[in-house]
Amino acid sequence: MIKQIYSLIQYDESVKTMDAGADNIGLVPMQNGGVPAHRVPLDRVRKIFDEAKRRGVTSVAIMLTNDPEEMLKLGEEIQPDILHIAGDGYAADETFAKRLKDVAPHTKLMQAVLVDNESAIDRAKKFEPFVDYILLDSGLAHDTGIGASGQTHDWNIDAQIVKAVNVPVIEAGGLGPDNVADAIKKIRPYGVDSLTKTSIKYEGGNMEKDIDKVRAFCENADAAAKELGL
Numbered sequence: 001m002i003k004q005i006y007s008l009i010q011y012d013e014s015v016k017t018m019d020a021g022a023d024n025i026g027l028v029p030m031q032n033g034g035v036p037a038h039r040v041p042l043d044r045v046r047k048i049f050d051e052a053k054r055r056g057v058t059s060v061a062i063m064l065t066n067d068p069e070e071m072l073k074l075g076e077e078i079q080p081d082i083l084h085i086a087g088d089g090y091a092a093d094e095t096f097a098k099r100l101k102d103v104a105p106h107t108k109l110m111q112a113v114l115v116d117n118e119s120a121i122d123r124a125k126k127f128e129p130f131v132d133y134i135l136l137d138s139g140l141a142h143d144t145g146i147g148a149s150g151q152t153h154d155w156n157i158d159a160q161i162v163k164a165v166n167v168p169v170i171e172a173g174g175l176g177p178d179n180v181a182d183a184i185k186k187i188r189p190y191g192v193d194s195l196t197k198t199s200i201k202y203e204g205g206n207m208e209k210d211i212d213k214v215r216a217f218c219e220n221a222d223a224a225a226k227e228l229g230l
């Protein structure tokens with residue numbers, strides 16, 4: 001079971017998050033979009049992703065800009081393991097996937113799908129031919145994009161999507177140590193993601209990871225997956 005932990009800002013918390021069991025770590029490289037306090041300067045992104053690579057942890061660059069040219073430029077500059085499109089104004093298409101391969105040949109593409117009703121099943125299927133991962137999420141966040149809401153959604157729809165698409169699915173939206181095992185049992189995803197419920201949030205959008213919660217999230221996810229033989 002892949003445990004994906006967002007959104008890292010500082011180098012030290014990134015190291016502690018990897019020590020606590022994260023398989024994928026995600027952050028928002030400096031861009032025109034997203035919560036200003038979450039944006040990470042590119043020199044720090046490189047330092048964090050270099051450390052992830054050294055440990056065999058997967059690096060994810062979260063795209064909240066709605067400009068595909070800016071996404072491709074960031075992909076080329078950073079060469080992350082995964083580029084995750086999470087904005088609500090632009091979704092990947094076949095042309096984007098090909099252009100990303102040209103500029104970042106080893107970077108996989110993850111597309112967020114907003115699960116608001118059953119039409120999400122067809123929307124997820126549309127991405128299947130050209131993305132490497134689908135992330136199912138709640139939203140919309142009050143400030144931007146799909147996600148970071150801390151809210152769950154209808155898991156029955158997610159379970160249908162996991163069966164309907166032939167792409168690894170990461171489950172997101174309101175997951176924390178308390179409910180990650182239930183989500184895995186109900187949905188049987190490839191991976192699980194957490195932001196709000198494994199973070200301490202401060203005024204002005206500042207936040208840091210709560211490492212005890214990150215560790216509990218990873219342990220509970222692994223225990224549920226083991227119980228199910230996943």
Ligand SMILES: O=C(O)c1ccccc1NCC(=O)[C@H](O)[C@H](O)COP(=O)(O)O
Pocket residue numbers: 006007028034035038062064086135137138141144145146147148149150151172173174175193194195196197
């Ligand atoms: O990572 C961010 O800063 C972010 C900001 C605005 C929208 C989405 C963002 N991240 C996308 C993610 O995939 C989150 O981890 C996912 O939405 C889960 O969030 P939560 O429900 O808060 O656990």
